[in-house]
Amino acid sequence: MSKSGSNIVRTTTWSAGPGCHGGCGVLAHIKDGKLVKIEGDPDHPWNQGRLCARALAMTQYVENPDRLRKPLRRVGERGEGKWEEISWDEAFDLIEARMKKIRQEQGPESVVFSMGTGRDIGPWICMLAYAFGSPNVMFALSGNACYSPRIAAIDAVQGDFCVFDAGQWLEKRYDDPRYKVPECMIIWGYNIPATCPDNLFGHWIIDLMKKGTKIIAIDPRLSFFASRAKHWLQVRPGADAALAMGFLRVVLDETLYDRSWVKRWTNGPHLIREDTGTLLRESDIDATGSETNYLAWDRQKEAPVIWDTGAVAYSESKADCALSGRFEIRLADGSIIQCNTVWDGLQTQVAAYPLEEVEKITGVPAEDIQAAARLYANSKPASIHWGVPIDMTPGISPLCHAIATLWAITGNLDVPGGNVFTRPAFNAVAYALPGAEGVIKLKDQAQDKPRIGADRYGPFNRFVWRTQTDLTLEQIFSEKPYPIKGLWIQTCNLLGNIGLDPKRWREALQKLDFIVAVDLFPNATTQYADVVLPAATFLEKDGVRSWWVPLQSINKALSVEDCKPDVEINFELARRFDPDFKWRTVHELYDEIIKPSGMSYKQLQEKVWALAPEGHPSVPYHRHEKGLLRPDGKPGFTTPTGLFELYSTLREEWRLDPLPHHEEPPWTPVSRPDLAKEYPLILSTGRRSPVYFHSEHRQIPWLRSIDPDPVVEIHPETAEQHDIGDGEWVWVENWMGRARFKAKVTLVVPTWMVMATHAWWYPEKKGAEPELYGTWEHNINMLLPMGDQGKDGLGAPIKHNLCRIYKAGYQEQ
Amino acid sequence: MAKNPQYGLLIDYEYCTGCYACRVACCQEYGHEAGSSGMQVIEQVQPLPKGKAYLCFLPFPTELCVLCAPRTKKGLQPACVQHCMANVIQWGPLEELSKQLGKKPRMVLWSPR
Numbered sequence: 001m002s003k004s005g006s007n008i009v010r011t012t013t014w015s016a017g018p019g020c021h022g023g024c025g026v027l028a029h030i031k032d033g034k035l036v037k038i039e040g041d042p043d044h045p046w047n048q049g050r051l052c053a054r055a056l057a058m059t060q061y062v063e064n065p066d067r068l069r070k071p072l073r074r075v076g077e078r079g080e081g082k083w084e085e086i087s088w089d090e091a092f093d094l095i096e097a098r099m100k101k102i103r104q105e106q107g108p109e110s111v112v113f114s115m116g117t118g119r120d121i122g123p124w125i126c127m128l129a130y131a132f133g134s135p136n137v138m139f140a141l142s143g144n145a146c147y148s149p150r151i152a153a154i155d156a157v158q159g160d161f162c163v164f165d166a167g168q169w170l171e172k173r174y175d176d177p178r179y180k181v182p183e184c185m186i187i188w189g190y191n192i193p194a195t196c197p198d199n200l201f202g203h204w205i206i207d208l209m210k211k212g213t214k215i216i217a218i219d220p221r222l223s224f225f226a227s228r229a230k231h232w233l234q235v236r237p238g239a240d241a242a243l244a245m246g247f248l249r250v251v252l253d254e255t256l257y258d259r260s261w262v263k264r265w266t267n268g269p270h271l272i273r274e275d276t277g278t279l280l281r282e283s284d285i286d287a288t289g290s291e292t293n294y295l296a297w298d299r300q301k302e303a304p305v306i307w308d309t310g311a312v313a314y315s316e317s318k319a320d321c322a323l324s325g326r327f328e329i330r331l332a333d334g335s336i337i338q339c340n341t342v343w344d345g346l347q348t349q350v351a352a353y354p355l356e357e358v359e360k361i362t363g364v365p366a367e368d369i370q371a372a373a374r375l376y377a378n379s380k381p382a383s384i385h386w387g388v389p390i391d392m393t394p395g396i397s398p399l400c401h402a403i404a405t406l407w408a409i410t411g412n413l414d415v416p417g418g419n420v421f422t423r424p425a426f427n428a429v430a431y432a433l434p435g436a437e438g439v440i441k442l443k444d445q446a447q448d449k450p451r452i453g454a455d456r457y458g459p460f461n462r463f464v465w466r467t468q469t470d471l472t473l474e475q476i477f478s479e480k481p482y483p484i485k486g487l488w489i490q491t492c493n494l495l496g497n498i499g500l501d502p503k504r505w506r507e508a509l510q511k512l513d514f515i516v517a518v519d520l521f522p523n524a525t526t527q528y529a530d531v532v533l534p535a536a537t538f539l540e541k542d543g544v545r546s547w548w549v550p551l552q553s554i555n556k557a558l559s560v561e562d563c564k565p566d567v568e569i570n571f572e573l574a575r576r577f578d579p580d581f582k583w584r585t586v587h588e589l590y591d592e593i594i595k596p597s598g599m600s601y602k603q604l605q606e607k608v609w610a611l612a613p614e615g616h617p618s619v620p621y622h623r624h625e626k627g628l629l630r631p632d633g634k635p636g637f638t639t640p641t642g643l644f645e646l647y648s649t650l651r652e653e654w655r656l657d658p659l660p661h662h663e664e665p666p667w668t669p670v671s672r673p674d675l676a677k678e679y680p681l682i683l684s685t686g687r688r689s690p691v692y693f694h695s696e697h698r699q700i701p702w703l704r705s706i707d708p709d710p711v712v713e714i715h716p717e718t719a720e721q722h723d724i725g726d727g728e729w730v731w732v733e734n735w736m737g738r739a740r741f742k743a744k745v746t747l748v749v750p751t752w753m754v755m756a757t758h759a760w761w762y763p764e765k766k767g768a769e770p771e772l773y774g775t776w777e778h779n780i781n782m783l784l785p786m787g788d789q790g791k792d793g794l795g796a797p798i799k800h801n802l803c804r805i806y807k808a809g810y811q812e813q
Numbered sequence: 814m815a816k817n818p819q820y821g822l823l824i825d826y827e828y829c830t831g832c833y834a835c836r837v838a839c840c841q842e843y844g845h846e847a848g849s850s851g852m853q854v855i856e857q858v859q860p861l862p863k864g865k866a867y868l869c870f871l872p873f874p875t876e877l878c879v880l881c882a883p884r885t886k887k888g889l890q891p892a893c894v895q896h897c898m899a900n901v902i903q904w905g906p907l908e909e910l911s912k913q914l915g916k917k918p919r920m921v922l923w924s925p926r
Binding site: 037038039040042049050051052053056057059192193202203206207209210222223224226227228690691701702703704705706746747748 | 833834837840841848858860868870
């Protein structure tokens with residue numbers, strides 16, 4: 001600190017504050033312990049000096065008069081808004097006593113730990129839950145429908161997740177000679193005001209567009225990208241998988257794929273039995289053979305050849321495997337069966353989607369699909385970026401499989417400018433994520449046994465280490481197989497934001513014995529807690545971020561009264577719950593997390609960010625060819641077969657259709673024409689605001705003035721039919737309930753759909769029930785159901801439901 | 814008011830995404846109250862033939878814009894220019910900026926003072 005009491009702290013954004021998934025380098029200007037200004041760090045390779053409106057408003061956030069600043073204990077009824085301030089010691093003692101009592105009487109799994117979106121909470125809430133002994137960490141959205149379904153679906157078929165390449169692994173970014181600007185990008189269900197989802201910086205796409213990248217936009221709304229796209233495919237919400245199958249149809253019919261890649265790197269040549277519809281295994285033809293070795297047909301010898309999964313190779317090194325054909329195979333018992341190749345199976349599956357049929361399902365003209373598919377497949381390289389709408393439909397896994405097949409067979413996987421495998425920076429993993437075991441883990445496998453949903457859904461034992469959310473809500477009521485008594489809610493607004501059917505969640509909260517809420521501002525959910533703890537913004541803490549690149553430190557710049565960082569709150573309680581708790585200080589924990597980087601946490605804090613060198617398995621490109629992906633160092637992928645699985649062996653094991661396909665979701669005009677008569681409009685929700693992160697920031701004056709009210713977008717013709725004028729208050733209603741919005745009459749939505757903004761509340765209104773900050777008037781989730789998760793427990797109908805609209809009464813205007 | 818307007822802002826509005834970083838950056842720099850700023854952003858949805866439309870955002874400097882003289886004197890870029898998420902705002906002498914007009918479509922040169 002200088003003589004004037006001023007200093008500048010270099011740090012990294014993540015979570016509370018801008019609210020985002022983080023990654024921007026910032027310079028926090030501090031004077032006498034207060035934030036006076038925050039700016040983007042021009043020397044940071046991620047944002048290069050840029051910064052979003054939410055981060056730029058941090059001075060109004062940090063010192064906001066509404067902020068929670070002291071621990072609170074409820075003194076009235078839940079929802080009554082009566083509190084008393086207590087000290088941290090009192091709060092910790094109270095929580096320790098109440099939670100230990102539940103643990104003793106009901107078992108540790110009787111406390112669920114609830115988090116919101118993937119921010120700087122995941123590791124610390126897991127640390128607390130695991131120290132307590134509960135495996136039940138819940139991401140509170142129906143169908144866990146944000147990112148982890150996509151990651152699980154992709155990991156299932158290609159082993160590692162991938163993201164679009166904007167040179168983020170390279171310090172010089174676009175100027176690095178190894179990098180290539182994509183000729184074309186598909187932007188699938190993503191709008192730029194969301195800015196930075198999924199640990200990417202959204203405006204990198206703008207950088208690429210300026211460098212010549214052509215855009216294919218898939219979106220029911222006229223988004224920024226749709227306006228500037230070479231092709232805009234205005235898909236009906238929920239029909240994306242049919243569209244992806246249409247793309248595949250064009251690519252297969254017109255041979256726009258890389259045939260040698262398919263032969264070498266996919267299980268396209270493997271054989272499917274006609275009699276059972278399952279893959280032919282070595283154990284089928286030889287009783288002593290392996291169940292995890294598969295068969296293909298060798299054209300050289302006109303005989304079956306074994307795919308040796310352990311060796312990640314065919315047993316005949318010179319085998320020339322057939323991609324197509326029908327072959328006679330003699331089984332171990334002497335019987336003869338017919339087999340087809342996986343590649344032919346995919347062809348058959350795709351053949352069920354002629355473009356005229358896809359046009360009927362999706363509403364996208366056949367010729368536009370054809371033109372867009374040709375542009376994508378003929379562009380080298382080309383990439384795909386997708387948004388959370390992909391997760392927000394129950395058929396998410398086969399949808400992802402279709403899209404992954406597209407980038408794989410067109411030769412765009414792990415190539416510069418394509419879709420590139422991504423891993424936590426330096427493989428530094430804080431807690432269990434798909435495909436990676438973290439430093440923070442349960443003490444033993446037995447502790448994981450009662451995790452809700454793990455016994456029902458395959459992906460929850462392979463990729464997703466949280467509870468299945470819909471089953472968790474159900475279990476609070478059913479108490480089967482065991483009762484839930486406590487809930488730890490951390491920066492997660494269940495009632496005002498993430499919970500669908502929030503009145504059902506309120507009922508669930510009423511049923512629980514003990515609830516703790518950790519947050520920065522009082523909100524609908526904190527009103528239902530027994531103890532409320534004041535958390536800190538990113539500026540008030542030390543932290544570490546490795547999701548995806550670079551490896552970053554968050555460096556503490558200031559403190560605000562009694563507010564405490566989430567990690568410190570959880571650390572203190574974890575020590576109290578677990579006598580064998582491993583770490584003495586938070587920095588010791590951070591040292592262990594970033595150990596793979598070879599740096600200490602202190603060293604990282606000085607650098608603020610670090611990129612792994614070329615040749616590191618967490619760094620592109622062409623890693624499957626170089627053997628950098630697999631622990632055994634063999635070329636291939638980290639899938640069960642070691643190949644990119646056009647036919648998913650895991651989905652076969654889980655008794656789900658192993659090939660990509662479209663499943664018509666619930667609550668669409670197609671699946672429910674009966675309801676559509678009464679509720680003729682498609683209700684879509686959740687379009688992003690540039691100035692809010694979900695339910696956050698409504699208290700920040702600079703931001704609120706930009707987006708002051710809940711808005712529903714209505715097409716001018718639809719508005720006219722309903723006698724609704726721009727700016728009038730309207731009700732959006734279906735069989736579950738209704739919510740009130742200001743009409744924004746605009747051409748950005750089609751006539752047949754309305755888009756209602758989500759997570760709306762008025763912090764300035766009364767917090768006590770029945771107002772609950774206006775939550776019960778404006779929360780669109782009151783129209784969305786729980787319990788419609790996908791067949792594998794993942795995905796939920798959030799982007800598509802049905803509704804009607806009508807003008808609100810005179811007094812409600 | 815300056816007698817000889819010399820500096821201006823060149824905006825490539827083709828790529829303005831409507832992120833409002835410019836507006837809030839200005840609020841932070843000068844402490845404007847909510848609603849006021851030296852930069853505002855207009856959203857325009859223009860209907861086009863054949864049932865199409867184009868969504869456009871246009872940032873423009875208001876009466877409160879001082880072209881960040883206090884920053885530029887120190888060699889810094891104006892607050893809106895530095896923070897623009899889409900990098901679509903350039904600050905400089907009008908004469909130099911005007912040379913860039915016509916090099917690509919959808920550009921506007923503001924001379925606010």
